[in-house]
Amino acid sequence: QVQLVESGGGLVQAGDSLRLSCTASGRLFSTYAMGWFRQAPGKEREFVAAISWSGRNTSYADSVKGRFTISRDNAKNTVYLQMNSLKPEDTAVYYCGASILRYSSRLSDYNYWGPGTQITVSS
Numbered sequence: 507q508v509q510l511v512e513s514g515g516g517l518v519q520a521g522d523s524l525r526l527s528c529t530a531s532g533r534l535f536s537t538y539a540m541g542w543f544r545q546a547p548g549k550e551r552e553f554v555a556a557i558s559w560s561g562r563n564t565s566y567a568d569s570v571k572g573r574f575t576i577s578r579d580n581a582k583n584t585v586y587l588q589m590n591s592l593k594p595e596d597t598a599v600y601y602c603g604a605s606i607l608r609y610s611s612r613l614s615d616y617n618y619w620g621p622g623t624q625i626t627v628s629s
Contacts, residue, residue, distance in 0.1 A: 508532050508604045508618045515600065515623030518592055522627070526587040528602030528620055536580040539609035541616060542587045544598035544625075551601065553611040555587060563609060570596075592627045599624050 514526040528540070541556035555566045555576035564576050570589075578585040585602060600623050603616030610616070 508534070508538065510602050510604060510618055510620035512600060512602050512620045512623040515625050517626045517628065520593055520627055520629050522592050523588070523590045524592060524625065526589070526600055526602075526623060526625075528585045528587075530583045530585075530604065532583075535583040535604075538604040538606060538618075540576075540578060540585040541603045541605065541609065541611075542576060542585075542600060543603060543613065543616075544596075544600045545622075546598040549598075551613060553613070554600070556605075556609040556611060557585065558609040565609065565611060567611070589625075592625075594627045594629045597625060597627050 509531040512528045539558050542554040543551050544554050545551040553567050557564045557576045561578050573591045575588040602620045604618040605616045
């Protein structure tokens with residue numbers, strides 16, 4: 507069992523940067539692939555970025571590629587999402603997920619989720 511808690515959300519202006527953190531409980535964090543997803547009002551939850559358990563492999567949605575960077579610190583049980591050049595369309599609740607199987611862009615591959623953190627980007 508893994509419990510995840512996101513932090514770092516808030517209200518920013520277009521062009522600003524923000525870093526999200528997701529801290530996990532438990533001793534097995536380093537064995538999980540991790541991902542960030544987001545859900546805007548009235549829309550389905552969508553993939554943002556994912557990272558393998560070792561941190562050597564990452565993947566990104568096309569909409570954030572070149573602007574967002576996912577990373578992890580297994581010693582701190584934490585995964586990060588550095589978000590630069592934020593746009594109003596990045597406004598959403600951001601969720602981190604943990605996957606036993608693989609780092610993936612598929613929602614169904616993730617076994618555990620945090621409660622989410624709100625990001626609002628004003629124009």
